[in-house]
Amino acid sequence: MKSQTFRLEIVLERCLERMARGEPLEVCLSDYPEHADELRSMLQAAQRLQQEPTPEISPTVRRRARAQLLVHMAAHPRAAGRQPPTPAGATGVAAVLRRLLLGARRRPLWRPALALATMVVVLLVGLTATAQAALPDDPLYGWKRASERVWERLHPDPLTTDLLLAARRASELAHLSSEEETAPETLEAAGASYAAAVQELEQYRGPEAEVRIQLALRRQRALLRAAGVEMPAVSPPPAEPPSAPALTPSEDIAPTVTLPLPTATALDDTVPEVTPAPPGVLPLPSPTLALPAVEPSLLPTAGGSGGATPAPTGAPAATVTPSPTATPLLPPVDELLTPTVPWLP
C-alpha cells in the first residue's frame, strides 16, 4: 500500500511536469491507466489552481513601499563587512575556517598578515642569532648548523667561510672538552665535526690559501691544546714533484728577490710543538696542508707581471730588477696572525 502511494506520488509528479511542458492531460493519463482515475482528479485540481487569476500588488503601493524600504535602510544601515553571528555550538576547526574565509572575503587581511610575517621574521632572526652560541649538546645547535649551511651558500668567499667554520668547530670542541659533564659521545661528535671542517679546507690550493689555512690550523691547535685536547701530530706534507723543470743557474739570469714571506720554520718558532697523540685521545685529523716549498726564483718580483717564468731551455725569460718597493704577494705575517674569528675565546 505504501509503495503504491509512493508510486502514485511519482506518477503525479511526472504528469505535472509533462503538462507544464504543454502535454495534454489525457495523453499522460493514457500512459498510466491503472492510476487514471486518481490522477485525473488531482491533475484537474492543479489545473484549476494554475488558472486562477493572480493577485498583483498595485504599482503605487509598490513604489511607496520601496521608498519606505529605502528610508528604513538609510535609517538602519548595514555595516559593511559585518560578520554573521556564529551559530550556537559552531566551534572548532570548521567554524574557525568559516570565519577566516568569510573574513578574507569581506575584510582586507593584509594588516594582520603583515604583522604576523614581521613577527615571524623577527623570531627567526633572533633565534638564528641566539643559536650561533650553541654547542653540540644544545637544542639550538641544529639551527646553528642549518644557518651555517645557508651562510656557506651565500658567502662570496668560500675559503673565508670554511676557515671560520673550522674555527667554530675548534671553539666548540675546546668548550666541550673543558666541561666535565660533557658526554663522551658528544665530545667525539664534536671532534668528528672539526675533522670534517678541516677536511673541507683541503680543497683549496694556492700559496695564499695554504698560508691562511696553515695559520688558522695552528691557531686552532693551540686553542685545543690549551683546552686539553690532544691531537695527533701533523703529518709532513707529501713531497710534490716539481711542476716545472728546475732551472739551471745561468750567468745570464738576473738575480731574483726573496720576499719577506713567513716560512714554516719561522712560524713554528711561535707555535707550541705538536706532540703525538697518545692512545685514547680524540682522533683529530692530521692536516695535510702545508706551505709548499717555494723556489726563491719563482716568487713574484717587484713590478713583475710574470717575468720569472723559467724557460725550458734555461734561457733568460726576463730580467727582474730588484726594487726596494717590492709588493709581496701575501699579506704581512702580523695581519695573517690577527684573529679573524671575534667570538673565539
Add this chain to the structure above:
Amino acid sequence: MTQRILQQEQESGLVHRAKDGDGDAFAQLYDAYIEQVYRFVHYRVGERQLAEDLSADTFLKAWEHLDRYEERGLPFGAWLFRIARNTVIDHYRTRKAQVQWDETVFQIEDPDAPDVAEAVGTQLAAERVIGALDALTDDQRDVLILKFLQGMNTATVADIMEKKPGAIRALQMRGLQALQTIMGVTDEVADV
C-alpha cells in the same frame, strides 16, 4: 507591472553589494521579488492590506538578516520566500503585526488600483481558491501555492520549506486530493 528578472550572476552581485550595505542593490532585489512575495503572502493571508504589510515586512527582515544568507546552494529567492513564509506563520501565531510600518504609505488613495468590477472579480476568485486552500494543512497549502500559483519546481519548494523533495511530493498529492474534494463541493454549492 512587469517584473524584473535577474540573471543568477547579476543577482549574486546585487546580494554581495547589499551585504556590504548597498541599499540601492537591495532595492533592485526588492524590484525583482516583490511581486512573487506579495502573491504568495496574499494567497496565504487572503487580505490585500495585510498582504502588503507582510510583504514589506519580509523585505525589512531580509535587510536586517542579510548577513545570515550564504549562497551555498540556496538561491536568494528561496531564502526570501522562507522569510515570507515565516513572517506569515509569525503573524498567525501572534495575531498582530510585527512591523511598525508607516501607515501613511498605505492609506493614501491608490490611483493605480484596478477598477471595482475587476477588483471584485479577482478578489472573489482569489477568495474562492483561498477559501479552498484554507481547508488544507499549512504545509499542504504552502506546497500548492508555491508550485501551482508561483510556478516553482519541487526542488525549490523543498528548499523554501526545508524539507526533502519526497516530502513535498507527498504533501502535493494529499493537498491536491483534498483540494479537489473541497472545490467539487463548493462548485456544487455554487451551482445550486
